Amino acid sequence: MSYDTKAPAKRSCLGRFWGDYVNRLAITELIILGCCFYAFGAISPIIARDTGWPAEYAFYAVTGGFVVWAMLSPVAGYFIDQGYGPALTRISIILASVIFFVASMSQSQTMLYACIVLLGVCMSCIMYEPTFAQLMRKIPDPELAHKAIVKVALISGASPILIYPYVTALEPVLGWRGLLVGVGVFICVAFFTFPHQALSQTEPNTNVPQESPVQRRSLSVPMILVCLILGASFGLAILAYVLFIFQLPAHLAQTAPEWTWMFMLIGPAQVGGRLAMPLLKKHLKPEGMAYAMFSIMAMCVLLIWATNASPATLWIAIFGLGAGWGVCTVLRSMVTRTYFEREIIGRTSGIVAICVLGFMAVGPAIGGFVFMNFGLSTLCALMLFCTIMALVLLKCFLWQVQKI
Numbered sequence: 001m002s003y004d005t006k007a008p009a010k011r012s013c014l015g016r017f018w019g020d021y022v023n024r025l026a027i028t029e030l031i032i033l034g035c036c037f038y039a040f041g042a043i044s045p046i047i048a049r050d051t052g053w054p055a056e057y058a059f060y061a062v063t064g065g066f067v068v069w070a071m072l073s074p075v076a077g078y079f080i081d082q083g084y085g086p087a088l089t090r091i092s093i094i095l096a097s098v099i100f101f102v103a104s105m106s107q108s109q110t111m112l113y114a115c116i117v118l119l120g121v122c123m124s125c126i127m128y129e130p131t132f133a134q135l136m137r138k139i140p141d142p143e144l145a146h147k148a149i150v151k152v153a154l155i156s157g158a159s160p161i162l163i164y165p166y167v168t169a170l171e172p173v174l175g176w177r178g179l180l181v182g183v184g185v186f187i188c189v190a191f192f193t194f195p196h197q198a199l200s201q202t203e204p205n206t207n208v209p210q211e212s213p214v215q216r217r218s219l220s221v222p223m224i225l226v227c228l229i230l231g232a233s234f235g236l237a238i239l240a241y242v243l244f245i246f247q248l249p250a251h252l253a254q255t256a257p258e259w260t261w262m263f264m265l266i267g268p269a270q271v272g273g274r275l276a277m278p279l280l281k282k283h284l285k286p287e288g289m290a291y292a293m294f295s296i297m298a299m300c301v302l303l304i305w306a307t308n309a310s311p312a313t314l315w316i317a318i319f320g321l322g323a324g325w326g327v328c329t330v331l332r333s334m335v336t337r338t339y340f341e342r343e344i345i346g347r348t349s350g351i352v353a354i355c356v357l358g359f360m361a362v363g364p365a366i367g368g369f370v371f372m373n374f375g376l377s378t379l380c381a382l383m384l385f386c387t388i389m390a391l392v393l394l395k396c397f398l399w400q401v402q403k404i
Helices: 013-019 021-051 055-081 085-104 109-126 128-138 142-156 159-193 221-255 257-281 286-307 311-339 342-374 376-401
Strands: 002-005 199-202
Touching: 021 055, 021 085, 021 109, 021 128, 021 142, 021 159, 055 085, 055 109, 055 128, 055 342, 085 109, 085 128, 085 159, 109 128, 128 142, 128 311, 128 342, 142 257, 142 311, 221 257, 221 286, 221 311, 221 342, 221 376, 257 286, 257 311, 286 311, 286 376, 311 342, 342 376
Parallel strands: none
Antiparallel strands: 002 199
C-alpha cells in the first residue's frame, strides 16, 4: 500500500518524503500537537514561578480549553464534511499563532488564561479527530485510510520529545514570554507544511469492503446516540489513563521518589503500541483491537491495585497503559471509519470527540479529589470500573450500530 501525489517521477529521498501528502500532514500534526497540546503545560510552571500567578488556575484554564475543544468538535466536523477542512485548518493555525503572540504580552493572569481557553477553538479544528477526518475523506479505501492514520500518529507522537527540550534549553535565555513567541513562530511553520496538493491513491485493497455498514449521509437521532456510546467507551478508557498519569506520579513521589523516572516509559509505550497496530490489524478488526486494549488496561489497573503500586511491577502497568493510550487515540477514528460512511465522517468523529474530550478534561479534577480524599485503593477501583465500562459500552455500540 502506498500514497502518491502528482509530482515528477525522479526525486530524491527527501523530495519523495516531502512530496507525500500523508508525510506532510504528519509533520504538520507534529508541530500542532507539540505547540497547542503540550506547550502551555510545559511553560505554565515557569510562568507561575516568574509572576507569582497561581499555577493551578492555569490548569483550570486548560480544562476550560478542553471543554471548548469538545463542544466545537461537531461544528468543525460539519464544515469538514462540507469540504472546508483545509481552509479550516489554515485559519485555525493562524489563529493559534496569534493567540500565542497575544499570550506572550499578557500583563494579567486573566488575559493569559483567556488565551488558553480560546486555544480550544483552534484545537477543535486541527487536532487528531479533524485531521483524521480529512484524511479519511480523501482515501476511500478504509484499509489504506487506517494505515495513513497510524503513520500520522506515529510521526506526530514525537512532539513531546521536541517541545520539552525546547522549553528546558531556551527558558534561561528567552524567559516565558520569549518561549511563547517561539511557539507562535513554530505554529506559523505548520501553515506551510500543511499539504495543499491533491492525494491520489495507489494499489487499492480490493479485499476490504468499500462501503460501511451505516449507509446514511445525514445524521439521525439514533446515529447520534450510537456515536455518543462509542465516544463514551473510548472516553472511559482514556479517563482511566488520565487518572493514572496525573495521580500515580504523586503517589510515587511520596512513597518511592527515586522511581519517578519510570514514567518516562509513557512515551516509548505509546510509540510501541502504535507500531504494533499493523501487526494486530492482520488478525483483529478495529473493534477487536479495542477489546484487546481495554482488557490490557484493565489488567494493568489490577496489577497496580494488587501490588499497591509497587515499583517492582509498576513499570509493566506504565507500559501497558501508555500503549493503550497511544492506540486509543488512533483506534477511535478507525472504528468510526469502519462503521460510518466517509461523507459524514467529520460529523460522526466530532460527536465521538465530545465524549472523549469531556472525560479527558474532567480526569485531573476527579482523580485529584478521589486520591486526596479516599486514597490509592479507591482510585484503582475507579480506574478498573472505567475500563470495564469501556468494554461494556463498546459491545453496546456494536449491537446498536447494526440496528440503524
